[in-house]
Amino acid sequence: MLTKSNNTIMQFRVIDIDGKEVVRVERKNIGSEVMSTNESLLQDKGDRYYFTESMKLAEREVSISNIDLNVEFGVIEHPIKPTLRFATPFFLNGLKSGIVIINFFANDILQHFKSLKHIDIYLANKTGSYISHPDGKLNFTKDYNVKSNIFNDFPFMSKVKDSGFYFDKKKLMAKKIVLSKSSCFYVIYNIQKAYLSRIHKEQIILSLLLYLLSGIYAFFMSVLLSKYPSDKYEKRINEIESMKTYASKMKSKMVELHDSSYLDPLTSVFNRRYFDEKLMSYFESNEIFSMILIDIDHFKKVNDTYGHDEGDRVLIELTQLLSANIRETDFLARWGGEEFSIVLKNSDKKSVVDIADKLRKITEQYDFGFKKNITCSFGIAIREEGEEIDPVFKRADNALYEAKKQGRNRVVIR
Structure with missing residues (x-):
């Protein structure tokens, strides 16, 4: 019953005062069926360190072994089974009569x-x-x-x-x-x-x-x-x-x-550090992803005209706007200054372009409280299988540069 109650128990044994197994119940692997060992297969464990150490204990004391490899009939069992043992002596009529020992898969x-x-x-x-x-x-x-x-x-x-x-x-x-x-x-x-x-x-x-x-x-x-x-x-x-x-x-x-x-302290979205680590995790698992780089058009004019407090407000409201209009599986990060990045998994070329253009239109139509609307430029790159991260980022950055060069407030994919 004890062995069945915990599927990490490998063996439950009673060993007499001479080191010979009297009872042995075991399972071969974690979670496998529990079996009682035939009497002819019971072994002498008198020379094993855990037996001699446990026999030195007082009543109700418990010893915990090293983590080592399970040994059967004097030979390391294969496939190897790292094992941790708990043992305590038992007494009959007041006399120490052996040990009870439980082996756990380690x-x-x-x-x-x-x-x-x-x-x-x-x-x-x-x-x-x-x-x-x-x-x-x-x-x-x-x-x-x-x-x-x-x-x-x-x-x-x-x-x-x-x-x-x-x-x-x-x-x-x-x-x-x-x-x-x-x-x-x-x-x-x-x-x-x-x-x-x-x-x-x-x-x-x-x-x-x-x-x-x-x-x-x-x-x-x-x-x-x-x-x-x-x-x-x-x-x-x-x-x-x-x-x-x-x-x-x-x-x-x-x-x-x-x-x-x-997290970025101003906007509370992920920062560049998180962005880099997330990309690295995608790269290590060889996942296909898309990258969108976003830059606020003429943001310097906002700071120069209305002050940095208003510029900060634009950054905060824009991140809220972008966050509310991307999927739960996508993540948004502030790359630095007025630049942001979005990484999307499991998206084809058309889907990524549609998402970027949707964000572009929503931003253009949003009322930031100025005479002129705030707009953004978008550069997109889709990672190809086996491609390194740097080339993907470079293509997205070149696409963003091209969007700026073509007149801003547009989406370009490379």
Whole structure:
């Protein structure tokens, strides 16, 4: 019943005082059917470290293993199965008689760390042996008897404490994750230089901390709630609930910072930074998109004649006008000054031209409160499959220049 209640449980076992499996229930893959192991296939686990460590525990104490590879009959199982184990001794008539141990599939935990974009992750167990490394050949060094060790490769790791992030001179961030008295992990976040130059340090810290806390919270809540309740578990749940509250506060702060860094302060639409990152995401996924560059005609005259406050009002009202007349799947950004850009996905040439011309007419007909109407020029380019970003932007920019050259208040596509 316990194994069926949580599909991340790989094995539930009872091992006697001599290290021999007495009961073994398992599933081969996450979510697959639970099966009871035939008595002839029960194994001797007396030489496994998790057995000897768990046998040293007092009643109701729980040990948490390293994340390592599952071993069957003395050989690493293939396909490999990263595993995390929870174990506790059991007593009969007051005498320690063996351990109860639950194995969890650890793939999701590892994927949680690896899914951080633009960041190389080094994850090691308490002795410094790598669990995960940017160089895949150094994954699970202890299991494969590889000597590479996080404490040797990064000497500053000896300074990492049980709380907070540690920063070294090379802008690496390190964290010690304590799971129990006998179990911990070490993590190094190596932020790629190109990405680091685009993101504020404070945002990265908040993002990583939130990500880390949310992942640990989700995993351990699923583990703890699948066990029988006890005072120790209730205390741990309360601690993790506190982590959740803290993570929620951090999330609010992160959202606030995120919004301020991606929004134009005057118009509240996306800024050029967001525009660049969005385009890069489209490029990396090889998506087809269209780009419209927009420039307000004779905007300098508005500022010179009516003042910059009125010019700012025009910018604000124009962004509201444009935003209200594009699709939900399109995004508008202020490129700079009186220039704006719109990126559209899944649009053919006719659709993009029609949208741009619609925006042109709406702008021309809108009453900005001046004697002469405000107009805009539009330049369009459609990305072709496999095309780099720079040529697309250059074609849109050339189209905008051509629209200006032809007399303004018109749409040109290149």
